[in-house]
Amino acid sequence: MVESLAEIPAIEPFLEQGYVAEVINPLKSGKEASAYLCRAGRRLGRALVVAKVYHDRERRNFANAAQYTEGRVILNGQARRAVAKKTEMGRTIETAFWVDHEFEVLSNLHYTGCDVPEVFVCTEQAILMEYIGGEEGPAPQLQHAPIAPDEVPVLRDRLLGDIEQYLANDVVHGDLSAFNVLYRPGRLTVIDFPQAVDPRFNAHARRLLTRDLSNLAKYFARHGHGFDAEEHAAGLWERWRHGSV
Numbered sequence: 001m002v003e004s005l006a007e008i009p010a011i012e013p014f015l016e017q018g019y020v021a022e023v024i025n026p027l028k029s030g031k032e033a034s035a036y037l038c039r040a041g042r043r044l045g046r047a048l049v050v051a052k053v054y055h056d057r058e059r060r061n062f063a064n065a066a067q068y069t070e071g072r073v074i075l076n077g078q079a080r081r082a083v084a085k086k087t088e089m090g091r092t093i094e095t096a097f098w099v100d101h102e103f104e105v106l107s108n109l110h111y112t113g114c115d116v117p118e119v120f121v122c123t124e125q126a127i128l129m130e131y132i133g134g135e136e137g138p139a140p141q142l143q144h145a146p147i148a149p150d151e152v153p154v155l156r157d158r159l160l161g162d163i164e165q166y167l168a169n170d171v172v173h174g175d176l177s178a179f180n181v182l183y184r185p186g187r188l189t190v191i192d193f194p195q196a197v198d199p200r201f202n203a204h205a206r207r208l209l210t211r212d213l214s215n216l217a218k219y220f221a222r223h224g225h226g227f228d229a230e231e232h233a234a235g236l237w238e239r240w241r242h243g244s245v
């Protein structure tokens with residue numbers, strides 16, 4: 001809790017600029033970031049928003065980060081050298097890079113109609129986004145959600161459709177599992193995109209797509225509706241290569 005509160009300065013720019021009126025409470029702390037429920041400022045025209053605040057680099061843990069960053073370049077030489085040397089400035093730039101990437105991916109996917117949180121504004125360390133939940137509390141992760149048996153195949157097909165829609169937009173999530181899907185009755189929202197890769201430029205994309213599908217296949221198999229992740233990935237990949245996703 002104290003650790004979480006220490007990160008709240010990252011929300012200050014949102015308060016100062018009128019995007020956030022008040023921080024209500026921490027929602028959840030993950031490996032890379034903490035989410036805070038906030039009362040929205042008047043300029044957003046909604047009641048609640050979530051600030052996702054990235055941890056400082058020492059506390060973050062993007063395992064094998066290089067596989068996600070392949071195909072991305074830092075054009076500014078000074079910034080590139082700072083990141084390579086891991087100076088303090090380099091660490092700030094690196095965090096900003098993940099934050100900015102997640103903001104861009106969410107923004108594009110939301111624009112094309114995917115069920116991902118709408119994003120409003122970001123700083124070098126935090127993203128302000130749509131709150132996924134209700135008055136009673138935030139939507140649970142699919143992993144922990146109470147699912148009725150007859151819903152399971154519908155949710156599975158829905159997520160497989162989402163993955164195909166991401167691919168149609170040249171996005172592979174890269175860390176998809178039932179933990180990064182939020183459940184509301186009749187609705188799923190996929191979150192947590194900082195590590196998303198572009199299959200046109202990233203040679204790991206095909207493997208990450210298969211891994212995303214395997215994670216979901218395991219969850220759905222436990223609920224009696226598994227599928228063959230390898231086969232599904234192969235089919236999707238072929239369709240993407242031929243421009244028909």
Ligand SMILES: Nc1ncnc2c1ncn2[C@@H]1O[C@H](COP(=O)(O)OP(=O)(O)OP(=O)(O)O)[C@@H](O)[C@H]1O
Nearest residue numbers: 028030031032033035050117130131132138191192
């Ligand atoms: N927009 C949102 N609305 C409601 N809850 C959210 C929202 N964004 C994140 N959360 C909650 O915060 C948790 C952490 O968010 P997220 O997965 O984006 O960060 P993370 O640090 O990468 O997490 P992890 O490493 O555990 O996957 C989510 O699992 C979810 O419970």
Ligand SMILES: [Mg+2]
Nearest residue numbers: 030179180192
């Ligand atoms: Mg997550």
